[in-house]
Amino acid sequence: MLLVGVAAAYFEPATGYELSLYAETPLLYFVGFGIALLSSVWLSFVGADSDLLRDGALLLGSLAVASLVVLPLIRGYYLYVGGDSLTHLGWTRELLGGSLEPTGLLYPGIHMMTIFVSEVIGIRLGLAQMVVVFAFVFLFVVFVTLCVRLLGSQRWAVPVGLFAGLLLLPVNNISVHVQAHAITQSLLFLPFALYLVLRYVDRAGEWTNPFTSVTQNGLLLSMASLSMVLIHPQGALNLILIMVTVAGIQYLFRRYRENRSINAHRPIYAPAAIAAVAFVAWSARYDRVRSAAVGLLEGIISSAPAGDEITQRSASLADLGGSIELLFVKLFLVALVFCLLAGLLTLAWGSGRLDDRIPGRNALLTYLIVAAIPLLALFGLFFLSSANTMHFRYLGFIMVVVTALGALAINEGADRLTNSLSRRSVGIGLVVLFLLCLPLPMATMHSGPFIYQSSSSVSEMHYEGTNQTFENMDRNISFAGIRSGPQRLVDAQFGTERAKTIAFGGEGSETAIPFEVWGNNLSTHYDSPRYVQVDESDYQREVVLYNGFRYGQRGFETLETTPSINRVQSSGEYQLYFLESESGG
Numbered sequence: 001m002l003l004v005g006v007a008a009a010y011f012e013p014a015t016g017y018e019l020s021l022y023a024e025t026p027l028l029y030f031v032g033f034g035i036a037l038l039s040s041v042w043l044s045f046v047g048a049d050s051d052l053l054r055d056g057a058l059l060l061g062s063l064a065v066a067s068l069v070v071l072p073l074i075r076g077y078y079l080y081v082g083g084d085s086l087t088h089l090g091w092t093r094e095l096l097g098g099s100l101e102p103t104g105l106l107y108p109g110i111h112m113m114t115i116f117v118s119e120v121i122g123i124r125l126g127l128a129q130m131v132v133v134f135a136f137v138f139l140f141v142v143f144v145t146l147c148v149r150l151l152g153s154q155r156w157a158v159p160v161g162l163f164a165g166l167l168l169l170p171v172n173n174i175s176v177h178v179q180a181h182a183i184t185q186s187l188l189f190l191p192f193a194l195y196l197v198l199r200y201v202d203r204a205g206e207w208t209n210p211f212t213s214v215t216q217n218g219l220l221l222s223m224a225s226l227s228m229v230l231i232h233p234q235g236a237l238n239l240i241l242i243m244v245t246v247a248g249i250q251y252l253f254r255r256y257r258e259n260r261s262i263n264a265h266r267p268i269y270a271p272a273a274i275a276a277v278a279f280v281a282w283s284a285r286y287d288r289v290r291s292a293a294v295g296l297l298e299g300i301i302s303s304a305p306a307g308d309e310i311t312q313r314s315a316s317l318a319d320l321g322g323s324i325e326l327l328f329v330k331l332f333l334v335a336l337v338f339c340l341l342a343g344l345l346t347l348a349w350g351s352g353r354l355d356d357r358i359p360g361r362n363a364l365l366t367y368l369i370v371a372a373i374p375l376l377a378l379f380g381l382f383f384l385s386s387a388n389t390m391h392f393r394y395l396g397f398i399m400v401v402v403t404a405l406g407a408l409a410i411n412e413g414a415d416r417l418t419n420s421l422s423r424r425s426v427g428i429g430l431v432v433l434f435l436l437c438l439p440l441p442m443a444t445m446h447s448g449p450f451i452y453q454s455s456s457s458v459s460e461m462h463y464e465g466t467n468q469t470f471e472n473m474d475r476n477i478s479f480a481g482i483r484s485g486p487q488r489l490v491d492a493q494f495g496t497e498r499a500k501t502i503a504f505g506g507e508g509s510e511t512a513i514p515f516e517v518w519g520n521n522l523s524t525h526y527d528s529p530r531y532v533q534v535d536e537s538d539y540q541r542e543v544v545l546y547n548g549f550r551y552g553q554r555g556f557e558t559l560e561t562t563p564s565i566n567r568v569q570s571s572g573e574y575q576l577y578f579l580e581s582e583s584g585g
Contacts, residue, residue: 005032006067006074013076013421015368016085016573017459019540020448021071029071036064041434044159045427058162062141065166068442069178070134072457079126079458082447083488085180086458090499092125099497106286107182109231114180124353126492129180137178138190140400141165144150147404150198151361151368152411155418156430163430163434164407165191167441169335170399173451175392183393186228186235190400193228194371196221198364201265218271225275233283238397240279241456243272248368252297261363322452330444330451334437338406365408372401438580454541458489460533465574467493470554473531480513480530480579481539482551519555523564526581534559536573 008028018024040061048054072080092111094100096118110132118128119303141162150159154226170176176184200217225243228236246268253262317324344510348354348370354362379394410433417426447453466489477485490499513532516524522532534556559565559577570577 001032002036002064002067003032005029005036006201006481008032009071009074010076014457014459016461017536017540018451018455018457019537019544021075021446021455021457022114022443022450024126025071025075028379029067033064033068037438038059038435040064041163041431041438043433043445044163045156045430046424054159055283058159061166062162062476065442068445069137070130071446073127073130073134077130077457078460078463079492080130080179081126081458081492082177082179082181082456083484085129085456086488086492087496088180089129089180090493090495091124091559092129093492094497096125097495099495101181106283106288107186107230107232108229108314110180110182110185112230121246133178133180133185137168140168140170140188140191144400144403144407145192147195147198147368148407148411149365150195151404152408153415155423156411158413159295160411160414161404161407161436162340164410167338167437168445169336169338169405169441170396171398171441171445172331172335172392172399173444173447173453174331175390176396177447178445179456183234184396186238187348187396189224189228189231189392189399190239190397190406193221193224193306194242194368194404196224197243197268197271198367200271201246201250201268201367202360202364220578221271222274225271226278228283229275229278233279234393235397236275238375238378240272240275241378243268243275245370245374247272249366261360262366265363304433317352317452327451330440332414334440335402337437338399338402341409342402342405345405347394348412368401368404368408372398372405375401449545452545454537454545457537459536461572462537462574463489463493463519465535465569465571465576466490466533468571468578469531469533469569470494477531477578479511480526480532481511482518482534482542483512486533501527513551515550516550519558521557522555523562523579523581526579528581529580530561530581532565532577532579534575534577 005026005028010028012026014024017025022030044054044061048057067074079086079089088111091100091105091108091113094116095102095105095108095111102112105111110129113132114125114129117123117131118125121128121131123131142165143162144165145158148164149157151157152161168178170187171178171184176187178184196217200215200221225236225239228239250262250265250267309538317327345365349362349365349369354365375394375398377400379391382391382394410430414426414430417429444451447456466486469486470490470493485497513522514525538551539556542548543553543556548554559575560567564580566578566580567575568578
């Protein structure tokens with residue numbers, strides 16, 4: 001049935017911009033998706049009579065969620081990108097063309113991967129970028145499952161870990177998206193690195209000099225750390241802080257407290273040092289790193305109230321008829337449940353209530369729990385600095401650890417209940433739990449009206465129309481756009497260096513058309529001519545989704561009826577207007 005649903009989605013591709021991926025996808029796909037996911041959850045926990053059938057059920061559930069993750073590819077989206085993703089695509093184009101060197105980028109990792117996929121498979125860069133993004137999602141799910149399997153019981157760990165990973169709780173669609181966004185990819189890479197940390201330290205009692213020993217896990221961990229630096233140094237810094245914290249725990253236990261398991265672990269000093277040196281050597285060359293650190297400190301000591309960005313968005317949601325409370329439920333309710341479960345597991349660990357049925361589990365769990373400490377500290381610092389929504393990035397990193405801890409809490413609870421209840425009864429309880437948890441994350445995986453966002457798709461008509469505009473435009477005339485205007489698409493098509501040669505607004509003029517001007521005095525507002533670019537996504541977002549909150553229907557109509565505004569290009573969903581200034585231009 002899942003295959004039938006996927007086929008239905010594939011053979012009904014998007015023909016233009018779609019405000020909601022979910023609403024425009026054929027219902028038959030969601031019927032097949034729902035049946036597959038329901039069957040998978042049931043068979044994984046209750047109905048499977050053999051390991052083979054259970055493994056098949058786990059594979060079915062993974063394929064179902066995978067199909068939802070790659071639904072933009074299945075539906076034939078030309079591009080599935082947000083603002084930053086378009087700039088990343090432009091950098092990739094420059095790297096491929098040779099006008100930009102990898103060392104010229106702070107984080108060239110995903111761009112080089114995109115080029116590799118594009119060249120090997122023979123697909124366009126925009127499509128290759130989507131493939132790379134989705135590959136990181138699959139990496140996250142696999143290694144969350146493996147982390148839970150390493151620390152959990154054989155009975156429930158794999159299915160619980162898998163379905164916990166499939167929730168994709170770090171993706172909050174505020175600062176973490178299923179798009180090309182280097183910090184997001186580093187976040188999704190973190191479970192792989194955490195798994196290697198746990199495997200590296202766990203060595204069954206052998207002792208080796210930490211500065212001379214070379215192991216497979218050690219090599220992999222060092223390579224993962226170097227890769228994280230290239231994917232995004234901020235993600236690498238988080239990994240380094242986690243490893244340093246683990247190293248501190250090992251040192252303290254060896255010096256001040258006897259713990260046979262931790263004392264038998266391999267010290268992580270060498271991999272932590274390698275990662276730190278690589279981070280400093282790479283990042284110290286970029287002014288952006290230093291300015292970010294200075295900006296964080298200035299934000300903390302400034303008078304701006306903590307969480308100011310949340311307050312502003314709350315007011316906007318209220319104007320749209322929504323509420324921050326409802327949006328919180330949609331985006332974070334399941335994450336909150338897992339935070340509570342992770343908290344309960346931490347309390348059980350701290351009070352010594354976790355038994356030693358699983359050899360070495362409690363010692364390794366210590367590392368996973370302390371991994372959250374530096375992430376929580378950085379979340380607090382960015383929250384206090386009011387650095388836009390930067391703290392939501394760290395909420396995403398925290399949720400990586402919380403996903404694993406919450407899954408381990410579920411695993412531990414199920415294990416203990418199995419001692420007093422039948423395995424079938426416990427399995428039914430797990431089925432109910434995950435069927436309650438799965439819908440919200442699945443509904444918010446992609447941006448859409450459900451969470452007061454427009455789709456991130458860019459139609460081919462929009463992309464090619466913009467390309468024609470920039471090839472034929474008068475370079476002496478600037479742009480005035482809806483919200484941010486066309487800058488990001490220029491980045492995507494020509495790269496950031498060439499984008500600097502294209503005018504958007506002279507000194508002292510606005511790139512975005514002021515809200516109060518739209519539909520009122522647009523033709524008299526500017527003192528020189530302007531291009532105004534409008535596409536179907538602008539109309540759907542502003543009029544249909546936001547009900548004219550900033551840019552209303554009247555403004556779109558006046559573009560066609562005002563004598564001094566002329567349409568000079570039209571290609572389906574894309575229109576370009578030439579605004580003759582009536583105030584002196």
